[in-house]
Amino acid sequence: MEDPRSQAARLYRELGPVVYRRCLRLLGDRAAAEDATQEVFVKLLRDMDRLKDRETVLPWVYRVAMNHCLNLRRDARRRGQDGMAEDLDVVPDAHAEGPDAYPDRQLAQAVLSRFDGETQAVAVGVLVDGMEHEEIAAVLGISRRTVSRKLARFLENARKFIARTGTGEAEPDEGAVP
Amino acid sequence: MTRCASELALEAHLFDPARSTVRPHLEGCVACRTRLSRMEQEGEEFRRFVHPRTVDRVVANREPRRPAWRRLLVVLFPAGGLAAAAAVLLLGPPQPPLDYVGAKGTALSLRVWAGSADGAREVGDGERIPASALLRFQVASGQPCRLWLLSVDGRGEVSRLFPAQGDAPALFTGGTTLPGGVALDGQAGPERLYAVCSEDAIPLEQVERSIREAIAGEAGAVRRGPRLRGLPAGAAQATMLVEKLP
Secondary structure, three states: OOOHHHHHHHHHHHHHHHHHHHHHHHHOOHHHHHHHHHHHHHHHHOOHHHHHOOOOHHHHHHHHHHHHHHHHHHHHHHOOOHHHHOOOOOOOOOOOOHHHHOOOHHHHHHHHHHEOHHHHHHHHHHHHOOOOHHHHHHHHOOOHHHHHHHHHHHHHHHHHHHHHOOOOOOOOOOOEOO | OOOOOOHHHHHHHHHOHHHOOOHHHHHHOHHHHHHHHHHHHHHHHHHHHHHHHHHHHHHHOOOOOOOOOOOOEEEOOOOHHHHHHHHHHHOOOOOOOHHHOOOOOOOEEEEEEEEEOOEEEEEOOOEEEEOOOEEEEEEEEOOOEEEEEEEEEOOOOEEEEEOOOOOOOEEEOOEEEOOOEEEOOOOOEEEEEEEEEEOOOOOHHHHHHHHHHHHOOOOOHHHHOOOOOOOOOOOEEEEEEEEEEO
16 A cells, blocks of 8 residues: 555656646746745645545646646736746647637736736636636636636726736726736 | 647646547647647656655645644534533624625625633624633625635734635625634734635635735734735725733
8 A cells, every 4th residue: 555655756746747837837937837836736735635536636736736826926026026927828729710719818918917816817727728718617616607707807907908008007997906 | 620729638638648538639730739749848857857856845745834833723613611602603693783794795794702601702803812712703794705714913823714624715605603713822912813705716825925915014013904905806804803811
């Protein structure tokens, strides 16, 4: 029988790449991704039973890693490290319909860190990771309708922000973090 | 051509190729194969370099670290000296005034009850209570929302009170006495309680961070009870202070 320590090490080796890729993608820096991966996995290992459930583990790991790294991005922005908050790579091929499907992806990146965590996760899931509304809804444990509503609100505020900038500030709005 | 695979779908493909739902698409999509190849490289990078140099630290830290003294003990009710308190609360403690709760929005109220030999009594804001008092909480909100209840002491130590477990706040409706309660840590000094309730789930870490930021850099901030910032718009908050006496 595998002892808990060996089991934890094995799970880290098996699922660590999922967390590392997520963090690398959201943070854009290998050292930061390595640190964040450790922090995320320490959290995940506190629910070992859930981590061992191969049927459900992946969306959970994905969500915990995404939330953690989005929080780090927000913290970085608050500290004035805007570089981290502006460098998300879009996935140009995530939709067969091409850029017409979501013409606001670049715009979305520019204002991402101004929004609350769940709205950020919705925006990243749909606009950056190319997830279906149903898919990100399942990952976040919210309804598809909520995804649509948050995304619409996000894009609306993003457009307002862009209309005022490059110099202005977005007006606080529902879902936007002051 | 089918729709390109999301990042999560590609992760599922790498995690369990035998059950992959994107294989047919991958065979015909160069862009997705390129993305998958990059993900495989990053995974290999993790296994070869990141895992070996971090695994010991991660595994060693997998148990939650607790202070040498356990600050607040979450207990179940009815139990011990608080059975009386629980009974009083269940029999119908005074409700928060109706006009306290906004007809619209998530206006939030927090009331604190302390157990004693004479039964439960409501604790006023800033009131002095024994440092080892047993507390229960009553919360009321104008609309359903997701609730966290945390506290911070004079040393800036933040404790999670409710819900005691899980990684999501508790869905909460109307006004209710929260299940469970806490036993204070026996350390004299201020203890400020923060209830935060919002339509959408706020990560615990975000609330903890908001509390730390609110009290950072100011002596006496815990007693003053600054409003938490950095929470999602529409998040309601309520706070109360108790002074723990030795």
